[in-house]
Amino acid sequence: MSFSTVKSAAMEGLAVEMVYVEADVSNGLPIFHMVGYLSSEVKEAAERVRSAVRNSGLEFPAKRVVINLSPATMRKRGASFDLPIAVAILTSLGVLQQNRRMKDCMIIGELGLDGQVRKVPGILSMVSEAKVQKVTSCIVPRENKKEAELVEGVRIIAVGSLRECISYLEDGDRTGGEQRYLGEKEADKIEDRGKVGEEVPDFADLYGQENVRRAAEIAVAGGHNLLMVGPPGSGKTMTAKCMAGILPPMNYEESMELTKLYSVMGMLDGKEPLISRRPFREVHHTATRAALIGGGIVPRPGEISLAHSGILFLDELPEFKRSVLEVLRQPLEQRSIQITRTSGNYIFPADFMLVSAMNTCPCGKFPSTACTCTPAQIQAYLSKISQPFLDRIDLSVEASKVEYRDLVKESVSCPESSAVIKARVCEARKRQKIRYQNTKIQCNAMLHGAELSKYCRLNGEEMRLMGQAYDVLNLTARSYHRILKVARTIADLDYSEEIKLEHLQEAIGYRTLDRKYWGRYV
Known part of the structure; x- marks a missing residue:
């Protein structure tokens, strides 16, 4: 047989498309x-495949070899096509038979010159597309085995070399590669064992700053954006890490998406x-x-995508x-870029x-008398934060200098x-999940339009207070809506x-810090 076809996959950004490797x-x-x-x-795969085939103990043909990766409308990138190209050539030569095992199989992997199969990024998305x-x-590289196994209902054959891949395609279960089928129950076990990560500081080690702690709890409970303003050493950075x-x-769907x-990033x-x-x-x-x-x-994802969820x-x-x-303004609203x-x-x-966290001025001591900055310096410093950007912040809180008595644990x-705190946060999120169970909303921060009017209704007294605040604080429509969403979260915590x-x-x-600092200097 001089012609053969092997299934593989190509990625463009986060999108995956089936690719047919024709030889x-x-x-x-x-x-x-x-x-x-x-x-x-x-294109460089030609030399890698030629050397890998020869160094695997096989003869590369002194013939005319044409490889087509279809569809031709999609750009093919990366080295993940090496292994399927080699398999397609060997099938065309008659070394392998294009049986049902090959027809029902997607092949992904990079080849070294010695015939070893090396890992590639994006395996999880490719297997999901399969x-x-x-x-x-x-058939995937052995180093990508556990990643590929996260997809339920697809049989994973992990191989370490071109020879092992050939062995599986020839003999089925008699292979040097490792085979694994992942069912639904086992997927739950993987989710449990995957809960690892860096240790984070505990709020128990953060003394003082009760107002900042409270704002942090509200922010996490509702998924709100938070800005902390205060002097250096007041615990802003530690609060963020806590x-x-x-x-x-995370639920299973969020975990898989992230x-x-x-x-894709190989991380x-x-x-x-x-x-x-x-x-x-x-x-x-x-x-x-x-x-x-x-x-x-x-294009590759940036930090805002790596921080997804x-x-x-x-x-x-x-x-x-x-x-x-300023480029954050759109993704803060649309939750995508x-x-x-x-x-x-x-x-x-x-x-x-x-x-986010910031000082009040370049020296960090404003508005105390110890501040050495001029009004022009303070204005230039604060003006780097635009009003449209501030409008997208749900909570702004001021951190004060930590007092000595707060540092002495005995006192x-x-x-x-x-x-x-996490127990209260989870309880608030649970209430939100029940409330929005028939919608795409996951937390209060995602409320918009009709949903905002439906779930954040105010009574007469609350309406009057909101009207006064709108005029006194010179609020925008966006900041008004964000106040309602924060109030909804505070009610959930209560x-x-x-x-x-x-x-x-x-x-x-x-919302008062906008007026205290930016209303005066910007």
Whole structure:
């Protein structure tokens, strides 16, 4: 047989498409020609495949070899086509038979010159696409084995070399590769064992700053954006890191979505691939726009996507370039980011909770008399944060200097631990889950339009207070809606289905920093 077809997959951003690797071997001048809208790394597969076949003890034909990767309308990138190209050539030569085992199998893997199969990024998304396309089995690199096993209902054959791949395709179960079928019950076990991650500080070690602790709890309970303003050393950074310890657990769908994203980036742990702890991404103020939102000639996800379903922490907020901060405005509203290139539009998920911290001025001591900054310096410092950006912040809280008595543990009662706070957060999220069970809303921060009017109704007294706050604080429609969402979360923490006056008063209190600092200097 001089012609053969092997199934594989190609990725473009986060999208996956089935690719058919076609090989035609015929008499003629010994050339190796590849077509199908290929990138340079795919074209280089010719030399890798030729050497891998020879070093696996097989003879590479001195014939005319033509490889086509279909469909030709999609750009093919990466080295994951090496193994299917080699299999397609060997099938065309008659070394392998194109039996049912091959027809029902997707093959993915990079080849070394010695014939070893090396891991590739994006395996989880590719195997998931195989399941969608009704492909029953996948041959993957051994190093990607546990990642591939996260997909239910697809038989995974993990191979370490081209020889092992040939052995499976020839003999089925008599193979040097490892075979594994993952059922639904075992998928639950993987979710349990995947709960690993860095240790995070505990709120029990954060003394003082009761108002900041409260704001952090509200923010996590409702998925709200938080800005902490205060002098250096007041615990803003530690509070942000403690928030990672009170995030609610992820469900299986969220874990799989985030794991696919990290798989594409090649950032998964080979031993425990399933991510089941919400991410906490801390970004340095020197980060570029592309690093933050994603980009490149071939767009890749940025920090806002890596923080999907978790926290994106921006410390020293005014030190970021204003143009960098402004690009966050769209994803903060849409919970995704779209990057446009001539080759098409790339959409990456970006449903994150923004937590940021900043000083009040360059020296950090304003408004105390110890401040050495001029009004012009303070204005220039604060003006880096625009009003449209501030409108997208749900809670702004001021951290004060930590008093000595708060640092002496013997003189104060022990603060609540993260475990205690997390229990309240999870209970509030549970109430939200029940309330929004027939909608796409997962937390209060996602309320918009008709849902906001339905679930955040105010009575007469609350309406009058909200009207006064709207005029006095010079609120925008966006900030007004965000106050309602925060009040809804405070009510949930108070086990109340109605937004009461005290809930609204507290929510309004988290908008006063706009007027205190930016209303005066910007």
